[in-house]
Amino acid sequence: xxxxxxxxxxxxxxxxxxxxxxxxxxxxxxxxxxxxxxxxxxxxxxxxxxxxxxxxxxxxxxxxxxxxxxxxxxxxxxxxxxxxxxxxxxxxxxxxxxxxxxxxxxxxxxxxxxxxxxxxxxxxxxxxxxxxxxxxxxxxxxxxxxxxxxxxxxxxxxxxxxxxxxxxxxxxxxxxxxxxxxxxxxxxxxxxxxxxxxxxxxxxxxx
Numbered sequence: 001x002x003x004x005x006x007x008x009x010x011x012x013x014x015x016x017x018x019x020x021x022x023x024x025x026x027x028x029x030x031x032x033x034x035x036x037x038x039x040x041x042x043x044x045x046x047x048x049x050x051x052x053x054x055x056x057x058x059x060x061x062x063x064x065x066x067x068x069x070x071x072x073x074x075x076x077x078x079x080x081x082x083x084x085x086x087x088x089x090x091x092x093x094x095x096x097x098x099x100x101x102x103x104x105x106x107x108x109x110x111x112x113x114x115x116x117x118x119x120x121x122x123x124x125x126x127x128x129x130x131x132x133x134x135x136x137x138x139x140x141x142x143x144x145x146x147x148x149x150x151x152x153x154x155x156x157x158x159x160x161x162x163x164x165x166x167x168x169x170x171x172x173x174x175x176x177x178x179x180x181x182x183x184x185x186x187x188x189x190x191x192x193x194x195x196x197x198x199x200x201x202x203x204x205x206x207x
Contacts, residue, residue: 005119010131042064102203
């Protein structure tokens with residue numbers, strides 16, 4: 001049977017980590033929808049027009065190098081604000097969400113636009129300072145020359161653009177559970193998410 005978990009929230013709040021953990025715990029597929037937009041943004045930086053980049057996106061594009069860089073993140077946020085880009089990518093995401101066996105998708109408009117009928121919805125968030133520290137550690141740990149102030153400014157700029165865009169703004173679904181991970185360890189956040197999925201859906205973890 002199809003079973004969908006929709007997880008939204010800003011960058012570096014922990015939604016990707018929680019999504020992967022839920023997929024493993026419940027034995028379902030996982031899609032980081034942000035990679036779709038990052039891959040489209042990467043193609044934009046390579047000179048492909050945004051809507052064309054979205055319409056001709058290939059699975060191999062999701063494996064491209066450098067999708068986690070700040071430049072690509074900014075480009076992803078920019079293309080995500082274009083309605084035609086979002087429309088071009090909706091069908092793929094919805095088909096993935098209702099696949100046999102279930103799926104968990106994380107992004108910024110999963111519970112509100114892509115999967116409004118999802119059985120379980122989360123909005124994962126954390127304070128700006130905590131998110132900036134997490135992303136700074138990730139980027140500096142992989143050799144990127146950035147400062148904490150730059151990372152914080154980038155996150156706030158992206159939050160503002162994603163929340164204010166006319167097409168599918170980043171907001172919690174009305175029936176989403178808000179999970180603030182500011183004071184949580186990874187294990188605590190995952191444990192809380194698994195408990196909530198079980199309570200709301202009746203599904204039992206397989207691991």
